[in-house]
Amino acid sequence: MINVLQLFDDVTRASNRYYRDLRTPGEAHDEQRRQFALMFAKAGTIRIGGGARA
Amino acid sequence: MNDVDFFFTPPTVDPARHRRDDQSYSVLYLLRREAQDCLIGTVIDEAAVRDYPGDKHRVFASTMVLLSGIDLLGQFLHPTGSVEARFTRFVTTYLYPNDADAAAALYAVRNALMHTFGLQDATRQLSLVLDQPHARGIQPAAVTLLATWR
Numbered sequence: 001m002i003n004v005l006q007l008f009d010d011v012t013r014a015s016n017r018y019y020r021d022l023r024t025p026g027e028a029h030d031e032q033r034r035q036f037a038l039m040f041a042k043a044g045t046i047r048i049g050g051g052a053r054a
Numbered sequence: 055m056n057d058v059d060f061f062f063t064p065p066t067v068d069p070a071r072h073r074r075d076d077q078s079y080s081v082l083y084l085l086r087r088e089a090q091d092c093l094i095g096t097v098i099d100e101a102a103v104r105d106y107p108g109d110k111h112r113v114f115a116s117t118m119v120l121l122s123g124i125d126l127l128g129q130f131l132h133p134t135g136s137v138e139a140r141f142t143r144f145v146t147t148y149l150y151p152n153d154a155d156a157a158a159a160l161y162a163v164r165n166a167l168m169h170t171f172g173l174q175d176a177t178r179q180l181s182l183v184l185d186q187p188h189a190r191g192i193q194p195a196a197v198t199l200l201a202t203w204r
Contacts, residue, residue: 004093004113004116004117004120005093005103005104005110006104007117007120008089008093008100008103008104008116008120009103009104010149010150011120011123011124011149012086012100012101014124014127014144014145014148014149015062015082015086015123015127015148017148018127018130018131018144018147018148019058019062022058022062023058023059032131033058035130035131035132035133036057036058036061036130036131037057038133039129039130039133040057040061040130043081043129044057044061044080044081044130045074045078045079045080045081046078046079046081046084047076047077047078047079048077048078048079049077
């Protein structure tokens with residue numbers, strides 16, 4: 001059963017866990033950092049201003 | 055600020071302070087602000103949203119933003135997988151660890167809601183439960199998406 005308020009908390013916590021792993025030094029999360037860097041370069045930002053473009 | 059910290063900038067940071075010189079914003083930062091704006095009409099510390107005393111609204115849109123957030127984070131965690139693999143892998147890794155059935159049910163909700171703004175699924179019974187009788191309108195805050203995965 002999914003309550004939207006609970007889902008908000010759960011997704012927030014999950015995001016924070018992922019963030020924590022990305023910031024944890026060591027080889028265990030090197031592959032995650034590599035994948036993150038790959039995707040960030042492609043789709044990590046949205047540019048807004050002077051005509052919005054992704 | 056490195057890209058990881060930039061991407062995970064808390065939504066309470068002022069947009070003018072978050073924005074980079076090239077006018078770019080973190081997609082996740084914008085999504086986290088959008089989720090709160092939909093749900094409570096403002097942006098506050100995420101830990102306080104659940105108990106926010108004001109009205110809560112736009113429950114369907116808020117849920118869709120949250121489900122998009124799972125898609126986004128899954129894409130960063132597992133860029134090469136299928137859409138379903140990216141979504142469910144993030145769920146079973148960080149949201150509901152090792153609960154593959156919960157991930158499958160949430161993915162069914164995601165598909166039904168995001169594709170047709172509905173709750174039609176071929177194999178699961180999805181329904182809405184309204185459990186906040188004093189909320190205004192037809193989208194009370196505590197709409198519950200009931201996915202029968204147990």
